[in-house]
Amino acid sequence: MKNIRNFSIIAHIDHGKSTLADRLLELTNTITNREKQDQLLDTMDLERERGITIKSHAVQMEYTYKGEVYILNLIDTPGHVDFSYEVSRSIAACEGALLIVDAAQSIQAQTISNLYLALENDLEIIPILNKVDLPSANPEEVTDDIVDLLGCDPEEIIHASGKTGFGVEEILEAIIERIPAPKGDVNAPLQALIFDSVYNSYRGVETYFRVFNGDIKKGQHIKFVATGNDYFADEVGTLKLNQIPRKSIKAGDVGYLITGIKTASEIKVGDTITDADNPTKNMVEGFEDVKPMVFAGIYPVDTEDYEELRSSMEKLKLNDASLVFVPESSAALGFGFRCGFLGMLHLEIIQERLEREFDMTVITTVPNVSYHAFTNKKPNEIILVNNPSDLPEPSTLNRVEEPFIKASIITKSEFVGPVMSLCIEKRGEITHQTYLTTERVELNFDMPLSEIVFDFYDRLKTVSKGYASFDYHPIGLRESKLVRVDILLNGQLVDALSALLHTDNAYGIGKKICEKLRKLIPRQQFDIPIQAAIGAKIIARETIKALRKDVTAKCYGGDITRKRKLLEKQKKGKKRMRQVGNVQIPQQAFMAVLKLND
Amino acid sequence: MSGIYIHIPFCKQACYYCDFHFSVSLKRKEEMIKAIGMELQLRKDELKNNVETIYFGGGTPSLLTIDELQFLIDIVYQNYKVIEDPEITLEANPDDLTEEKIKELAATKINRLSIGVQSFFDDDLQFMNRVHNAKEAKGSLLMAMYHFDNITIDLIYGVPKMTNEKWRNNLNIAFEMDVPHISSYALTVENRTALANFIRKGKYPALDEDLAQQHFKILVEESRKHHFIQYEISNFGKEGYFSKHNTSYWQGRNYLGIGPSAHSYDGISRSWNVSNNARYIKSIQQNKLPQEIEILTINDRFNETIMTGLRTIWGISLQKIENDFGPDIKNELIENAQEYLKNKILKIKDGKLLITEKGKFLADGIAADLFIVN
Numbered sequence: 001m002k003n004i005r006n007f008s009i010i011a012h013i014d015h016g017k018s019t020l021a022d023r024l025l026e027l028t029n030t031i032t033n034r035e036k037q038d039q040l041l042d043t044m045d046l047e048r049e050r051g052i053t054i055k056s057h058a059v060q061m062e063y064t065y066k067g068e069v070y071i072l073n074l075i076d077t078p079g080h081v082d083f084s085y086e087v088s089r090s091i092a093a094c095e096g097a098l099l100i101v102d103a104a105q106s107i108q109a110q111t112i113s114n115l116y117l118a119l120e121n122d123l124e125i126i127p128i129l130n131k132v133d134l135p136s137a138n139p140e141e142v143t144d145d146i147v148d149l150l151g152c153d154p155e156e157i158i159h160a161s162g163k164t165g166f167g168v169e170e171i172l173e174a175i176i177e178r179i180p181a182p183k184g185d186v187n188a189p190l191q192a193l194i195f196d197s198v199y200n201s202y203r204g205v206e207t208y209f210r211v212f213n214g215d216i217k218k219g220q221h222i223k224f225v226a227t228g229n230d231y232f233a234d235e236v237g238t239l240k241l242n243q244i245p246r247k248s249i250k251a252g253d254v255g256y257l258i259t260g261i262k263t264a265s266e267i268k269v270g271d272t273i274t275d276a277d278n279p280t281k282n283m284v285e286g287f288e289d290v291k292p293m294v295f296a297g298i299y300p301v302d303t304e305d306y307e308e309l310r311s312s313m314e315k316l317k318l319n320d321a322s323l324v325f326v327p328e329s330s331a332a333l334g335f336g337f338r339c340g341f342l343g344m345l346h347l348e349i350i351q352e353r354l355e356r357e358f359d360m361t362v363i364t365t366v367p368n369v370s371y372h373a374f375t376n377k378k379p380n381e382i383i384l385v386n387n388p389s390d391l392p393e394p395s396t397l398n399r400v401e402e403p404f405i406k407a408s409i410i411t412k413s414e415f416v417g418p419v420m421s422l423c424i425e426k427r428g429e430i431t432h433q434t435y436l437t438t439e440r441v442e443l444n445f446d447m448p449l450s451e452i453v454f455d456f457y458d459r460l461k462t463v464s465k466g467y468a469s470f471d472y473h474p475i476g477l478r479e480s481k482l483v484r485v486d487i488l489l490n491g492q493l494v495d496a497l498s499a500l501l502h503t504d505n506a507y508g509i510g511k512k513i514c515e516k517l518r519k520l521i522p523r524q525q526f527d528i529p530i531q532a533a534i535g536a537k538i539i540a541r542e543t544i545k546a547l548r549k550d551v552t553a554k555c556y557g558g559d560i561t562r563k564r565k566l567l568e569k570q571k572k573g574k575k576r577m578r579q580v581g582n583v584q585i586p587q588q589a590f591m592a593v594l595k596l597n598d
Numbered sequence: 599m600s601g602i603y604i605h606i607p608f609c610k611q612a613c614y615y616c617d618f619h620f621s622v623s624l625k626r627k628e629e630m631i632k633a634i635g636m637e638l639q640l641r642k643d644e645l646k647n648n649v650e651t652i653y654f655g656g657g658t659p660s661l662l663t664i665d666e667l668q669f670l671i672d673i674v675y676q677n678y679k680v681i682e683d684p685e686i687t688l689e690a691n692p693d694d695l696t697e698e699k700i701k702e703l704a705a706t707k708i709n710r711l712s713i714g715v716q717s718f719f720d721d722d723l724q725f726m727n728r729v730h731n732a733k734e735a736k737g738s739l740l741m742a743m744y745h746f747d748n749i750t751i752d753l754i755y756g757v758p759k760m761t762n763e764k765w766r767n768n769l770n771i772a773f774e775m776d777v778p779h780i781s782s783y784a785l786t787v788e789n790r791t792a793l794a795n796f797i798r799k800g801k802y803p804a805l806d807e808d809l810a811q812q813h814f815k816i817l818v819e820e821s822r823k824h825h826f827i828q829y830e831i832s833n834f835g836k837e838g839y840f841s842k843h844n845t846s847y848w849q850g851r852n853y854l855g856i857g858p859s860a861h862s863y864d865g866i867s868r869s870w871n872v873s874n875n876a877r878y879i880k881s882i883q884q885n886k887l888p889q890e891i892e893i894l895t896i897n898d899r900f901n902e903t904i905m906t907g908l909r910t911i912w913g914i915s916l917q918k919i920e921n922d923f924g925p926d927i928k929n930e931l932i933e934n935a936q937e938y939l940k941n942k943i944l945k946i947k948d949g950k951l952l953i954t955e956k957g958k959f960l961a962d963g964i965a966a967d968l969f970i971v972n
Contacts, residue, residue: 525943525960549807549814550963551831552786558603558847558861561868561892564901567966574966 001252002181006073006210008090008123010115011100012108012469016130019162020100020171021076027168028061028072031241058196058208058239058254065176072175073254075195075210077114082343084113084473085290089195089270091117092286093210093254096124096179098171099150103129103137103159106145106440108469109410115149124179125150126158128171133161145437182212182252190214190222191280192273197264199318205261208239209273210254212284216273217248222259223276225283226268230276231259264321292324292340293403293474294347294453295386297365297496298354299336301576301587305360306335312358313337316350323350328387332494332580333363338387341367344453361576365496365590369450372401372477388484388498394535401477403449406431409460410442411468418463419443426451427502446475450500454509455594485510485539487517488531492581496590511540512596520589523547528583601651601846602674604634605857606659607875610693614727614796615754617788619859619873620657626875631666633882634857635673637871640887642677644864645854649678651843652686654708660690664702671707685748685842687712693730695738700745710748710841712781713739718771719764722757725802726785727792739775748839750779755817756810757785758803765813766820773824778839782817783832784810814959829911831958848906858888867893897970900927905965913952927970934968 011017025031057076062069077083077090091097097118101107118125127146132139143154158174160167191213198206209216216222216236223230235258237245249255261267270287274280300309310327317323323346325339341347347367354360371385379398385391391400407428411419413435420430420443428445435441452472460468483506487497497517501509510532517530523544532540552563577584608627609620652674654667667688674680687710688703695713703711715735717723723731730738742749751772755765772780787794787805796802818828826834830848833841846853855862859873872878872888881888894902900923907914920928935951938944943957943964957964 525941525963547960547963548811549784549959551784551959551961558853558855558863559870560847560863560902560906561861561870564898564905567905567962568901568969568971570963570966571969571971575971 001184001186001250003068004071004073004182004252005096005175005179006075006094006182006252006254007096007098007126007175007179008075008077008094008118009098009100010077010111010118011098011130012102012105012111015100015102015105015108015111016162017076017100020098020128020130020160020168021074023162023165023168024061024072024074024172025059025241027165027172028063030059030061058256060238060240060254063172063176065173070176071253072172073210075254082293082341082345084471085288085342086196086269087114088117088286089193091121091123092284093193093195094118094121094123095182096126096175098175099125099127099146100130101127101142101146103132103139103142104134106138106142107149107410107436109408109442109471111469112149112410112442113408113471113473125152126171126174126178127152127156128158128160128167130160130162132159133164133166141439145440148437184211184213184251186213186215186251188213188251189278189280190216190220190273190275191282191284192216193284194224194267194269194271194273196269197267197321199264199320203258205259205264205267205318206243207257207259207261207267207273208254209249209257211249211251213251213280214275215248215250216255216257218245221276222257222273223279224267225272225274225279226287226289227266227271229266231261234258234260263318265317267321269321290322290342292322292370293343293449294341294367294369296339296341296347296367297328297330297333297336297363297387298325298339298351299330299333299363299365299496299578301361301363301578303334308358309336309354309360309362312354312360313339315358316353320350322346330365330496332496333365333578336363340370340386344457361587363496363578363587363590366499367453367591367594368500369403369448369453371403371480371482371500374398374400385500388500389495391482391484391500394483399479400482402480402482404446404475404478405449405452405472406475407445407447407452407470407472408442409445409468409470410436410440411464413439413441415464415467416441416443419460419468422456422459422463423447426454426456427504447472448478448480448502449474450502453594455596458595483534485513486533487513488529488533489517489521489583489585490528490581491531492583493533494580494585497592506534507539509596510534513592514540514542516592516596517589518542518544520592521583521585522577524582524584526582599650599846599851600645600647601653601843601851601853602638602645602649602678603653603655603843603853603855603860604638604659604670605855605860605871606634606654606656606662607858608661609656609658610661610691610729611727612792614725614792615785615788617791618657621875624661626879627661627666629879630857630875631662631669633879635670636882636885637856637887638670638673639677640882640885641854641856644862645678645852647852649674649680650684651846652680652684653843654686654688656689658691658694658714659688660694660699664699664706667703667708668706685710687841687843689714690738690742691730692734692738695742697741700738700741704745709746710750711742711746712750712752713742715739715751715772716754717757717760718768722754722760725757725759726754736771736775739777743775743777748779749777750781750835750839750841751777753780753782754785755782755813756805756807758805758809760809760813762812762816765816769817769820773820779833779835779841780821780826781833781841784814811959818955818958827911831909831961845910848910849912850903850906862889867891896923897972899923901965901969901971904931904968908951908953908961908965908968911952913947913950916946916949916951930970931968938964938967 009017061072075090077087192209192211194209196208220233237243272283325337328338329335373383373385375396376398423445428447432444481503514530527546528544530542531538577586607620686708688708689712691714720732821834858878861870869889869891
């Protein structure tokens with residue numbers, strides 16, 4: 001055990017985590033040149049394209065240092081606030097963490113919140129100043145920032161470049177020298193933490209775990225403490241670039257487990273694995289049943305594809321336990337599903353995976369958070385509102401509560417004004433303002449979660465010229481004044497476009513929704529009125545003017561091909577639209593409310 | 599029945615709205631004409647039927663000297679079977695049509711002129727960056743009418759600041775001069791043209807489609823009064839003066855496109871030459887055709903039949919659809935047309951699916967709706 005080191009990497013998006021991880025794998029000969037490709041650990045295409053890590057990954061490296069062979073387990077974590085629970089579990093599985101900070105961009109909010117998590121878990125932090133080779137690097141200033149934050153010595157900060165490989169050897173040495181070896185009792189009852197699971201269509205769900213005490217053997221009868229389910233360990237092993245089966249994985253080490261489980265939702269990240277016959281008395285602390293934060297309807301563009309969508313969603317759920325869905329129906333869109341997501345990125349990922357992996361074109365309706373409503377009749381009974389249509393009639397409504405979050409925003413001092421205005425516009429209340437350095441300020445707000453869903457990120461980016469980072473965590477529900485704003489197209493209510501809004505914003509946003517829809521819905525051969533309404537009262541109106549001219553006057557020489565292709569493209573575009581009444585609505589119109597300020 | 603299109607890729611200056619292929623540098627004109635002659639020889643076995651139409655388009659074919667034109671006509675006659683009385687059209691710009699040039703042209707086998715008048719008003723012509731002025735437009739047309747019987751002019755409407763009155767005036771000038779055929783189309787913003795750029799930068803106003811629609815209506819009404827038949831959305835001809843060459847495009851006949859950027863159709867595939875003068879000349883000099891080919895699928899052929907048929911007075915023959923594509927496709931077409939038939943935007947008459955007056959200005963979207971795509 002003394003030669004094992006378990007560590008994770010804390011970094012902001014784009015600060016070079018994946019590239020640096022690639023270099024570590026190369027230097028320890030975990031991968032050969034032949035296997036080399038960028039962002040090796042990010043196995044999903046989506047992760048590579050977006051340059052983000054969505055799933056946790058683990059990989060074991062071996063490194064000989066001063067004549068001894070060390071086992072280094074790297075647990076790579078997702079880098080987005082939607083997945084902060086997964087990050088916390090990965091951190092709990094480690095003794096140390098590399099804190100990677102971009103030498104040009106310095107520390108960001110996401111980094112800080114994950115760093116605090118690591119410090120709370122008593123992790124040894126190795127600060128690394130990455131991308132020092134960039135012309136825009138500002139090592140002195142960023143070093144000061146890190147020293148301020150960690151209270152460490154400037155000498156403890158390793159200068160590195162994932163691109164050139166500079167400093168990578170020093171990082172490996174520091175991992176061995178500074179991160180403590182795991183502690184644990186091999187002879188105690190098995191106690192292992194599940195930090196992730198991955199679906200494999202041939203082998204079922206693979207569970208990734210860290211053993212704290214005891215050991216887990218092939219064939220062992222095991223039990224998951226939180227779910228209470230028991231299984232036999234069909235296979236256990238070590239995660240190199242590929243899986244290497246072993247007879248057992250002992251206390252201190254990291255590995256994978258295959259039990260024949262077929263659905264990811266059976267496995268809960270954060271759960272404890274123990275022996276079924278000789279169970280541990282202590283569950284690993286920090287387990288939570290993750291709850292979805294954002295809800296939206298997902299519908300097939302073509303109503304006939306409902307069953308296919310269902311089967312695609314079920315397959316997706318096999319490898320994404322955090323996706324939840326129940327069937328629902330909409331007067332406008334027919335049959336579909338109300339789905340719960342961890343956040344907006346998660347929603348986008350699901351939508352994209354449905355398109356890419358299952359070739360399903362879907363309509364996603366306006367997302368909303370989960371409200372609690374109470375009626376006058378039963379003022380103590382919670383009615384869960386995950387869909388605007390679930391909101392009871394205003395006359396019967398006693399009160400509504402909406403989820404709030406504590407937001408942390410780090411920005412440059414020059415953008416404090418605009419950031420504050422934005423947060424106040426978003427019904428935020430400032431609770432703290434801390435100058436981290438003379439240049440960098442951390443602002444804390446209590447805000448309604450729903451305001452984050454509605455175009456918050458994009459606007460934060462705009463008002464801060466990109467120099468603001470953002471993190472949040474939920475702080476419970478508070479009473480609020482909500483109304484449902486309905487949208488009518490050509491006089492017909494389109495329930496899928498309804499949104500729950502705060503009373504004070506309803507008129508303004510209702511108007512903006514109408515304007516946005518006017519731009520997004522293609523003109524047709526008749527005028528289309530767009531109205532926003534609260535109950536029977538119309539609060540805004542726009543008109544899509546009828547198409548007057550839709551003909552290329554000249555049919556080009558003999559170039560029939562070009563025109564045919566143009567019209568074919570138009571026809572294909574129409575096929576991806578949804579007809580409600582006699583109005584053709586493109587996919588993106590249903591999400592229009594989210595991008596009102598574009 | 600087959601046709602030959604010959605593309606002359608040169609202009610004196612670029613009209614702001616044009617996205618056809620041309621060069622304003624005349625340096626390689628001689629080489630180009632030789633290359634076009636060579637391509638005509640290289641492809642002499644491609645046409646199965648007799649040549650009934652020959653069309654010099656561009657660019658500005660009237661930039662060519664009589665000798666150059668005669669050279670190309672001779673090559674066609676030496677290498678292809680041309681019928682007794684072919685239609686041979688030359689696109690010409692008014693500033694090229696001097697009295698002398700017109701007389702020389704009339705002495706060749708060219709028997710139809712397509713004159714790029716566009717407008718009889720100077721401010722419109724300047725707006726479009728045409729080479730000629732209003733005076734040249736009228737003068738050349740008068741002269742041409744004297745020497746040629748079969749003449750068509752191009753007129754553009756929907757030009758910003760062109761009032762309905764001025765558009766009527768434009769048309770009336772043409773009617774008074776007794777032009778037998780008019781091709782008239784709405785000013786259109788094509789990508790990568792100066793016009794698109796000017797509008798984007800705010801230097802030119804955006805086009806007003808309500809204005810274009812009013813002009814179209816005036817065009818349809820006025821030309822009808824003067825006994826023109828609108829045999830295609832943008833083409834108006836008196837009895838006996840329809841363009842045979844262009845009609846062959848719309849009726850799915852075979853044609854050979856010679857010269858850079860020219861398109862050909864042989865009933866199975868469409869092909870087109872490279873839109874680059876230097877690459878075209880180089881390739882032809884090596885006896886290679888610089889072309890891309892697209893083999894048409896069943897859907898492609900169906901969609902083209904819809905697209906072109908809908909634009910013409912002959913419509914889409916349902917019997918022909920059934921013969922060529924089968925009864926299921928015919929029924930699908932009728933089914934897809936239902937809504938339009940109900941709204942009197944389409945009609946079926948004598949077994950033909952036709953666009954009504956009401957639908958004409960929306961023909962593209964209607965065609966797209968009737969398409970079959972995977």
